[in-house]
Amino acid sequence: MTTSPFDNFRPPETARRRRRASGVRGAVSGAAKDVAKGARRNWMNREGGGQREAPAVPDAEFSSYYGQPVVKPVPWDHKISAYLFVGGIAGVSGIIQAGAAATGNAVLQRNSRLTAMATVGLSGAALVADLGRPERFLNMLRTVKLTSPMSVGTWILSGYAAFTGVTTATEVLGLLPARGPLRSLSRVLAPVAAPATVGQALMGAPLAAYSAVLLSDTAHPVWHESRRQLPFVFVGSAALASGGVQMLLTPLAHAGPARRLALLGAGTELVAMHRLEGHLAQLRIDEPITSGTGAGTLRLARALTLAGGAGTLLSGRSRLAALASGAALATASALTRVGVVEAGIESAKDPQYTVRLQKDRLEERRSRGVVDDSIVTVG
Template identity: 50%
Template sequence: MTSSEFDSFRPPEPPRRRGRGLGRGGKRKQRRGFGQGEGTREMPMVPDADFTSYYGHPVVKPPPWDEKVAAYLFLGGVAGGSGVLAAGAQLTGRDELRRNARLGGLGAVGLGAIALVADLGRPDRFYNMLRTFKVTSPMSVGSWILSAFSGALGVAVVGEIDRMTGSRLPLGVLRPVLRAVEAPAGLAAAVAGPPLAVYTAVLLSDTAVPTWNAMHRDLPFVFVSSASLASSGLALVATRTSQAGPARTLAALGVVGDLTAMRVMESRMDPVTAEPLHDGKAGKLLRWSERLAVAGGVGALVSGRSRPVAVASGVALLAASACTRFGVFDAGIESAKNPRYTIEPQKRRLAARRAAGITDDSITTGPATES
């Protein structure tokens, strides 16, 4: 028997079993199976392939975001929806609802900005995003939307605070100017409100994270419905029932939109990329979001004469919106960690392109070949 320097790479042979394989006369039968014997026959050098990824690392690098970004997603929805609700109250003469929606919207956008800056690490990183306007960058566009909404709603809130304090703010000659620009500023905030609530959906789906990217057609509709739940819920908690009629209507529309948009979105996603929406922490959050949305919507419809029911319904709607945003966020993070959510949908898309006869581009160069 000869030896080779490559023998050290030979996988170990199966152990021999004594007392078996003996024929008549006690002589051992000759076996011709591949890989059997005492090293004189060849053994397979490569084990069966089991794909994971290079060195076991994810194919897609998960974004370095934590719960602060998820909180910003939720607070942006609260603020954007509140800006729209405040404008509706302004146009219909509901002063209490207008005041509460404006104050709630500014408070939410302020907390959201704090969460965003905390995630960025330094405030100057946010300021630097305002140095240019890049229409192809959701982060750049979103920074300008956030600034425009905050500025417009801030002017309207100053007018509210001045009235609440009996015109005691030290405004001097600026008070007539404030009175003149307050109403247009409130309407401008309403214009910037929906983009503020929705641009984060574009921000998520513009990434290579499998589950987020698979949502790109429908996630904006989910987020705008979620913003309707959050803003109407906050208004129901803070406003008397006699003034909260528009909030109840918005809550009902938001529930229908949220449930419908989620169902449509999941039906249009690849089944594999939709799995993180049902598993683990994200699955629990999204299931609770649906239950709380239904409970809050029903409660809002019947709360016209009951303040406790209105408050409970508002809390349920706020919680439902938070569960939606945090659930979508967690589902995307988990999908980036498992190579399966990247590779399997890619294989199906490639097969679909080949089946459609698309074989002359850089993605599909020809029919699949067997190795």
């Protein structure tokens, strides 16, 4: 006779009838004991009993997919971080130039328009460099897919660049002597200059914010779970960077609106990042932000934002303070984008963050009495 540890999982056998009365009483007593034992052991909790065979293996503790990440990380490098950074500056610069044009601040209008043209060009170049071939960018313009942030973002970038080209050409022609062909070109652009100014401002805000939607639409845990806070982080970061750049380029007498915008952006980003970290801490996936690869970058960005904001308050009368504060704010914005990108990629590479969220959602559904399905991935 052989024994096995799994013999305990076999269902109890039904007692046979015996001719003797004592045998019947013994069988009944044995069956009662088996029933009582089966009541204590349930096949659903992997301890045998009843008339069904229990699974002979313990519950699996899922932690990865054959040692590989559950979510495939995006193959991005610092070209995408640069694209996010200069794209944010371009978007908010379009808003600054419209405000400067409305208030008659010609110096700030000129500088912000030239900044917008330079940064939108760099943004497109960084995107094409990441795509590998320029025709891939053109292929995305063949259709409009409203459910795809990349498709919508490509059209936002293209539309913004068109309006920016008109306003920048108008500004450059105003700096050149109006002779020959330049005079004719100025007459052609004059009727569309005002609509282009408004169009650039209207497209600027979506350009500064859509990249956050682009990241949040992925399955990377840190990005996806930050979808309600990340747009505020990116818009605030773009505002403080654009204000900082104009503090570098524009004299003190004309840079007042840029300083106020930089302060507003710094406050928005600090508050939004604090709420983002708190939200991820509640979900127990804040390690990539607080102690992971991008944590040091984000801490340095916060320090520069605080220092740049404090310097901005004192830069109204000091050109040197304005230069230092503007450089600190622009650097802080760039580091914020780098840190967020690194943290998101790290959260996708480590399976624990994906699995932890799925288990927590499953437990939450079970606590509400939803036990008839196993949906665990819907946020």
